[in-house]
Amino acid sequence: MNELVMAVFGAMLLIGAIGTVRSHDPFDKLISLGVLVAGVMPFLADRGYLDVLAATALIAPLSTIFILMAMRREGHGP
Amino acid sequence: MAPEFVLGLALLIIGTVASAFPGRRDYLTRLIHLEIPAWGLLLVMLSYDEALALFTFGGVSALSTFIYVRVMQKREAA
Amino acid sequence: MIELLLCAGIAGYAALRVVLERNTMRKLPFLNVVSFAVAGAIVLIVPHPLAVLAAAAYFVGSTLESNAIASTWAGGGKKDE
């Protein structure tokens, strides 16, 4: 993979991590965590582990949904 | 050093500090912050080509999130 | 190579917007843009038929995740109380 592309995805990963730590609302944290996960995927693809990528990409949302179950009591909307 | 290795170590540091001393001392905040070092360890394993360990770690970390959420829900249930 | 750079640029820009945006609901479209761009980049990085399958799996997963977040945020789980 190109150095520049790799740098962009690495920066995206760090942006996601810092955004997760800095934000206060749990929903904002989960959305930033999604950016972090998106930044990890190209590195998995770069090493050629496509099967691992498919499994990880399906397991990561499961983890997020589990966390969502713990916080559905404080509903924000109407 | 491989870029995955450096990024993984950075994520480990950010995530460990954020999870050990979170801004709001809250179960949910800590649980979400725990995901960050997990992805960091995943990247470190990726840089050493430990595919099977990486794979199992993903599954196990989703399962442990599930167990924590279950305990938290039982604690909060009236 | 130019299309890979384009995908990476879009993904990086959208990631910045996600983190800088204040409103929770306005973050979600940008998260979708990130996952579009990353799914494209996965296919462009690995020229292999299985890469399409992996990108599809990632795409399904991330769409489900953002849908679940939006549904919970709107109070979808409150009907049992």
Next chain:
Amino acid sequence: MIWQEYSVGLLVVLACGIVAFVALLLEWDDLHRLLLIDLVEIPSLGVIALLGTDLAEALILPGLVVGIAELLALSQIYLHKEGIADRKVSGLNIEVISKADAPVIISVILIVYGIVLSGFTGGGIAGLGIVFFFMARGAKEHFSLLEMASGVSWALWIAAFFVFMVLPQYWFLALMGAAIGILLKVTVKMALVGMMWGRPDE
């Protein structure tokens, strides 16, 4: 060169472990301590992962299994100590999950993919698919049936090892038997975890 990378990584991982242990010392709430135990586990696995050979992989897999077993036991002890073990937990009520077809599709993909992979990891993947399906839909439990399937698969696994030892010329048959046995076993165990949860209307 490799030594430099190894020492830098070891320094970072040990520092992370120390930070986690300090936080564990300063904490007094029990559930927070349980969460911090998981945090301590990650840098400790990192120490092993830095070895970077097949040995590391062979050491991480049992470490993960022991870690999840320990977590299950500690959470049960915590629930009994607080006296909240038999409180009712409501199931998954997110509309996207419980009404739409997405969970079924994801479960099917995971199960088919797990069967294709076979072995321990395949069982884990297929089991996660079944956990997700039961959680999303809710299910009546047939614990005795599942336990029987688990026992049969375990017997298959052991029989395959005996074939390895006694009749080595049938190694391919034994390999397939062992792979299918462990696949069924892990899948069944994880499906039981999903059933513990998926009872929304109780």
